[in-house]
Amino acid sequence: MAAENDEVPLNAIRVFVTIAREGSVTRAASALGITQSSVSRYLAVLQDYFGTDLVERRGRRSELTQFGRLFASTVAESLDTVCFTAKRMRRRNRSGVNRIVVRTSLSTFAHSFLIPNLQAFSAEMDGVVVDVISSLSPPTSCDNFDILITRDLSVIEPADDWVIYNEELVCVGSPHHVAGKTLSIVRSMPILNITSRPDILPTWLRAMNLTAKDIESGARYDHNYLALPAAITGKCLLVVPEIIVADLVRGGALHVIPGSRAPSGMQYRAYSVDRSDNPEIGRAFCRWIARLCKRAASVEAA
The missing domain is CATH 3.40.190.10 (Periplasmic binding protein-like II)
Structure with a gap:
């Protein structure tokens, strides 16, 4: 069939390179936002084009064949260059607005x-x-x-x-619950956990000469911005970078517990890439x- 149709299946190549990068059809489908059956069809088209397998089964796992590895490593960088150039040209053509x-x-x-x-x-x-x-x-x-x-x-x-920014941590809570209180309140009110920043609470506890046994662990949230409403309205505490609650503190929605400020040792950096x-x-x-x-x-x- 490959001899009868010499048109290069570019979409299938893009899908195959994604399979090679992600390590499986399932993850490739997720990365591309298409179904696993669609990924499998594209793979079949490309294998038919070459007349050889690009992926082989090894027990429950799938691995690239030697031919598949060679092809993926050869075309992946070129495909990236094409996609990147297309995106830049598309942006450059957008109505001339600085963006x-x-x-x-x-x-x-x-x-x-x-x-x-x-x-x-x-x-x-x-x-x-x-x-x-x-x-x-x-x-x-x-x-x-x-x-x-x-x-x-x-x-x-x-x-x-x-x-x-050199990150500073503070412990905050609703003024209704923590205003006028000392740092000892952290032993009696639950402290929320942030799964995207698991380093914050242990770092702060060390700075306060406390351990996890000294506090009550509260609810878990993926990000600080999800936890902030809970800290504002609930009977709980949140250890958080001070810069992201500064306006809420000035506006009276949150109160910083005195003596709770501590550096995290982390720096926020901004990078301006040359290819912009x-x-x-x-x-x-x-x-x-x-x-x-x-x-x-x-x-x-x-």
Whole structure:
């Protein structure tokens, strides 16, 4: 059949490269957002085109054949280049508006601090549009972003970077329950757990000379922004980076327990990648967010 049809099945190649990267048909289907049966059909088309197997069964597992490994390693980088170039050209063709994409692994920081201040940056930069996306995955050089804001990730490509915030932790709660109380209240009120930041609570406890046995473990939430409403309305405490609750504290929705401030040892960094379509705007954004965080930290310290 391959001899009768010489048209290269590009969609099938893209699907096969995803299978090779993800390690299974199931994970490839999830990454591509299509069904497993569709992935299997694309794989069959490509194997038919070559006239040989690209994947073979090994017990319950599937592995690439030698031919499959050779083909995947040969075309994967070229396919990435095509996809990346297409995305950049698409962005460049969008109505001529200055636009940057900010990617961050700090979803609560983006929700509570970054996004509420973006209008000020846009006004300062004559209407620049700032798109914000969040991901906990390590970025690649093919991902579509101009700036990365992160605490625990880094870029693997040329980029300028800034330290924008040295993280300080505080213990907060509803003023109705904690105002006027001392640090000893942490022994009698449950402290919420954040699964995306399992480091925060142990770090803070060590700084306070406490152990997990000294506190009552409260409910679990994936992210701080999900836990904040519980801390505001419930009889519970939350140990959280101070920068993301500063406005809530100033507005009276939360109260910081005296003596609960402690450095986490973590730094927030902003990276402006060299491949950006708007590198000058990207660097201006990083300088702006660094200034904004510095002002916020100064207010917290005061």
